[in-house]
Amino acid sequence: xxxxxxxxxxxxAIQTNNLTRxxxxxxxxxxxxxSVDSGGIFGLLGPNGAGKTTTIKMLTTILKPTSGTAxxxxxxxxxxxxxxxxxxxxxxxxxxxxxxxxxxxxxxxSARLYGMKKRDWKxxxxxxxxFMSLSDVAxxxxxxxxxxxxRRLELAQAMLHRPSVLFLDEPTIGLDPVARRxxxxxxxxxxxxxxxxxxxxxxxxxxxxxxCGGIAIMHHGRVAAxxxxxxxxxxxxxxxxxxxxxxxxxxxxxxxxGNYRDVRKTRRTAHRxx
Amino acid sequence: xxxxxxGQRTASPDPLFLIAFFRxxxxxxxxELTKLLRDPTELFTRAVQPVLWIVIFGQVFSRVxxxxxxxxxxxxxxxxxxxxxxxxxxxIFFGIAVIWERDLGxxxxxxxxxxxxxxxxxxxxxxxxxxGFVQVVIIYVLALAMGISLRWQPEDVLGVLFSVALGSAIFxxxxxxxxxIVKTRERFMGIGQLLTMPLFFASNxxxxxxxxxxxxxxxxxxxxxxxxxxxxxxxMIAGGHxxxxxxxxxxxxxxxxxxxLVIAGRLYPTxxx
Numbered sequence: 001x002x003x004x005x006x007x008x009x010x011x012x013a014i015q016t017n018n019l020t021r022x023x024x025x026x027x028x029x030x031x032x033x034x035s036v037d038s039g040g041i042f043g044l045l046g047p048n049g050a051g052k053t054t055t056i057k058m059l060t061t062i063l064k065p066t067s068g069t070a071x072x073x074x075x076x077x078x079x080x081x082x083x084x085x086x087x088x089x090x091x092x093x094x095x096x097x098x099x100x101x102x103x104x105x106x107x108x109x110s111a112r113l114y115g116m117k118k119r120d121w122k123x124x125x126x127x128x129x130x131f132m133s134l135s136d137v138a139x140x141x142x143x144x145x146x147x148x149x150x151r152r153l154e155l156a157q158a159m160l161h162r163p164s165v166l167f168l169d170e171p172t173i174g175l176d177p178v179a180r181r182x183x184x185x186x187x188x189x190x191x192x193x194x195x196x197x198x199x200x201x202x203x204x205x206x207x208x209x210x211x212c213g214g215i216a217i218m219h220h221g222r223v224a225a226x227x228x229x230x231x232x233x234x235x236x237x238x239x240x241x242x243x244x245x246x247x248x249x250x251x252x253x254x255x256x257x258g259n260y261r262d263v264r265k266t267r268r269t270a271h272r273x274x
Numbered sequence: 275x276x277x278x279x280x281g282q283r284t285a286s287p288d289p290l291f292l293i294a295f296f297r298x299x300x301x302x303x304x305x306e307l308t309k310l311l312r313d314p315t316e317l318f319t320r321a322v323q324p325v326l327w328i329v330i331f332g333q334v335f336s337r338v339x340x341x342x343x344x345x346x347x348x349x350x351x352x353x354x355x356x357x358x359x360x361x362x363x364x365x366i367f368f369g370i371a372v373i374w375e376r377d378l379g380x381x382x383x384x385x386x387x388x389x390x391x392x393x394x395x396x397x398x399x400x401x402x403x404x405x406g407f408v409q410v411v412i413i414y415v416l417a418l419a420m421g422i423s424l425r426w427q428p429e430d431v432l433g434v435l436f437s438v439a440l441g442s443a444i445f446x447x448x449x450x451x452x453x454x455i456v457k458t459r460e461r462f463m464g465i466g467q468l469l470t471m472p473l474f475f476a477s478n479x480x481x482x483x484x485x486x487x488x489x490x491x492x493x494x495x496x497x498x499x500x501x502x503x504x505x506x507x508x509x510m511i512a513g514g515h516x517x518x519x520x521x522x523x524x525x526x527x528x529x530x531x532x533x534x535l536v537i538a539g540r541l542y543p544t545x546x547x
Contacts, residue, residue, distance in 0.1 A: 060386050063547050082388055090386040094379025100309045112301035113387040115294060157383070 011074035013038045013165050013197035014059065018068035021054050028054040030221035031068060036199060036214065038073075038164070041191055043208040044201040045246065046218035052201035053093060055218070056169050059199070060090045073164045086114075089158035093169040093201075097153050099143030103134050106142060107157055114161040121160070128156040131193075132186060148179025152186060159190060166190075168200045172207060184210055205242040215242075219250035295396075298389040302397025307404055317405070321412045324360045328353065328416055331480075341481055346513045350422050354506035354514070355479030357413040361406045361438055362473060362499055365445035367466050368402055369453030376457070376545045385543055392539035395450060399535065402446035403439030410438050423512040433509040433520075440527045441502035447534040454541035478503050483517070501526045 014036040021029040029051040036042045044052045057063035059070055061081040069076060075083040097106050107128060111121035129135045132152040142150060151171065158166055171187065172180040188211065191198055202208055208215055209229055216226040225232060225245070232245045240248075310317070328349070335341070336348045343351035375381050384394055417424055425431075449466070456462050476490060477499040483491050494500050505523035508516030516523060 057547070062382065062385055062543070085386055085388040088386070090383065092379040092382040094377075094382065096379040096383040098305070098309075098375075098380055100312065101305060105305060105308060109301055109305050110383075110387065113298055113384070113389040115297070115388065154383075 011038075011071070012036065014042075014070070014072055014199065016059075016068065016070040019055070019058060019065055019070050020067045021051075021058055021063060022066045027221050029058065032216075032218075032221075032223045034216060034223065034226075036197060038197050039191075039195055040213040041187065041198045041200060041211045043212035043215040044199065044218055045203065045205075045208050045215055045242075046201075046250075047203055050203075050218040051221040052218055053169055054221075056090075056167050056199070056201055060088060060167050061085055086161075087164050089161070089163035089166040089196075091151075091154045091158045091166075091168045091171065093173060095150065097142050097150050097157065099141065102139050102141055103129060103145075103153050103156075104138045106153060107160060110157045110160050116161060124160055128160055131189075132156045146179065147175050148182055151175060151179070151183050155183070155186060155190070159194065159196070162194060162196070164196055166196050166198045168198065170202060171200055172202075172204065180207075187211060205246065209242050217246055217249050224249040291390075295390055295393045298393035299397035299400060301389075302384075302394055303400040303404070306398065306401030310401070310405065317408045320360060320364050320409065323363065324356050324409070324413055324416060327356045327359070328413075328420060332356075332420075335480075341485065343482065344515075346511055347422075349420060350511045350514065351482075351507070352480050353413065353417050353420075353422055354510045355477075355503050357409060357438070357506055357510070358441060358477075358499055358503040359474055359479050360409045360413065361441045361502070362445050363470055364405060364409065365402050365442045366449050366470055366473075368398070368446035369449035369462055369466070370459060372398070372450055372453045372545070373457065373459050373462055376453075377459075381542075382546045385546055390539075391542055392535060395447065395535055395538045395542055398450065399443035399447050399531075400439075402442045406438040406442035407435060410434060424510060425512055430509045434506060437502060437505045437509065437524075437527075440524070440531060441498070444498050444502075444527060444531045444534060447531065447538050450538045451534060451541055454538065454545055457545065473497060473499055478517075498527060498530045 012035060014034055016032055016034045018031045018033065019029060020027065020031050032051075032055065034055075044055060046052050054063065058065050059072060059077060061077050061084050064078060069078065071077070072084050073087045075087060077084050097103075098109075101109070104125060107125045108121065111125060116124070126135070126138075129138050132155060134149065134153060134156065137145070137149065142153060145153070155168075155171075158168075168187075172183050175183065184207070187198060187200075190196065200207075200211065212229060214226070214228055215232065217224045217232075227235070229242060229245075232249075233240045233242065236245050236248045332349045332352050335352070338348070341348055341351075372381070385391070414424065452465055452469075453462055456465060476493045477497050478494060479499065483494055483500070486494060501518065501523040504516050504518050505520055505527075507514045508520060508523075
């Protein structure tokens with residue numbers, strides 16, 4: 001028996017090195033180094049326009065980095081995008097479930113695009129619907145759903161192929177408090193049950209506090225601070241909340257950020273989901 | 275999995291590429307058809323224009339007798355042209371639906387899946403081909419009502435369906451390319467309107483190429499619609515024949531479609547950047 005001499009190690013869920021994206025002269029993401037361990041929920045925090053969505057687009061292979069590298073579960077996003085896509089799930093900030101189809105049809109489409117065998121997906125589709133409490137409405141058109149139901153369907157769709165890393169861009173934007181809490185609760189249950197790594201972007205401090213074991217604060221395309229919520233709060237001072245952490249590291253309130261275009265985009269998403 | 279040494283993993287080539295490609299295309303085509311069957315109003319509103327062209331324009335121009343149409347009547351001559359036109363007009367606005375899906379976020383989801391980009395585009399093109407079949411039914415019914423004698427041999431009917439599917443696929447993929455370039459609905463509508471009439475008039479749909487001044491004949495020869503009309507003229511109408519021959523018609527259409535497919539597959543991901 002010839003055992004490999006290298007130390008076996010599970011690759012980090014996400015590892016970026018000087019990851020940069022420019023649009024013309026504007027640098028949306030400026031040389032960020034992120035390191036996210038497997039398992040757990042990691043939060044990318046920042047105001048609108050901080051570069052969170054651009055970062056997530058690069059990590060999910062939709063957008064090519066201008067320079068720097070990003071490696072997801074051992075696969076480089078630029079060199080092996082197809083492998084990365086097989087390994088990840090993604091729920092965009094916008095509405096990605098097709099309203100003209102039923103929940104079941106949406107899920108079956110995903111299963112087919114991910115190349116699952118019919119025997120496997122039959123079981124998984126009904127399991128996913130059950131897990132997200134959508135079994136009763138599985139054959140109703142998605143356009144009749146509430147915002148919270150649509151989000152849960154999108155989560156079901158993204159977990160169907162058991163990704164090892166799941167990317168969620170503003171998962172609870174535009175949801176009412178009850179629907180929001182239910183999405184949080186399902187996300188935590190998903191992490192427990194399937195042991196996947198989840199990366200969320202959010203500008204909601206309460207969400208980050210509730211869900212995330214590790215966070216990175218983004219501001220003007222850079223990572224201003226990283227750590228566990230506890231460490232970051234402690235570093236600012238006794239009794240500090242995440243909001244204080246944000247103000248401390250970015251020098252401004254999280255609510256202030258973003259230009260007209262960012263705000264319009266966010267509002268539009270919120271409007272569609274409610 | 276635990277045997278993997280640390281460091282980057284590499285891509286392995288997929289030997290079952292073609293099977294996966296068609297499975298992915300079929301998945302896309304299937305949902306498009308489901309949506310179409312659920313709300314077919316669009317298809318019926320498309321029937322209005324061909325009726326106007328054949329019943330009004332066709333009837334009046336039949337009396338002119340100034341257009342050389344060989345052994346067939348002018349009405350028989352123009353009927354395949356109007357089928358091709360309704361295929362063109364319904365496929366050319368296909369991009370609107372794609373822009374709508376982009377504004378929502380559906381395309382983001384598709385592009386993060388491992389499905390091949392060309393397969394996503396090909397699936398859309400196939401669904402557009404099926405839409406074209408509805409135009410065939412409409413025009414055939416109309417032609418029967420107008421007393422135009424059609425060919426009913428199975429190979430002719432199948433030929434018409436294939437030709438229409440290919441034509442729809444060409445123009446819907448072209449529309450997708452335009453959508454990827456302009457990216458907004460407002461701009462797309464303007465360009466769509468701008469494109470349809472020149473494509474229609476610079477073709478042999480309602481008059482033969484032989485009537486055209488040379489510069490226009492050149493343009494018409496570059497227009498894929500000309501080859502669609504020509505093949506339909508040879509397959510659909512009793513006594514009609516293809517001027518270029520089916521080999522040229524289908525060859526040109528096939529090549530144009532593949533070129534458009536590759537371009538659209540390249541541009542599709544830019545919709546979400």
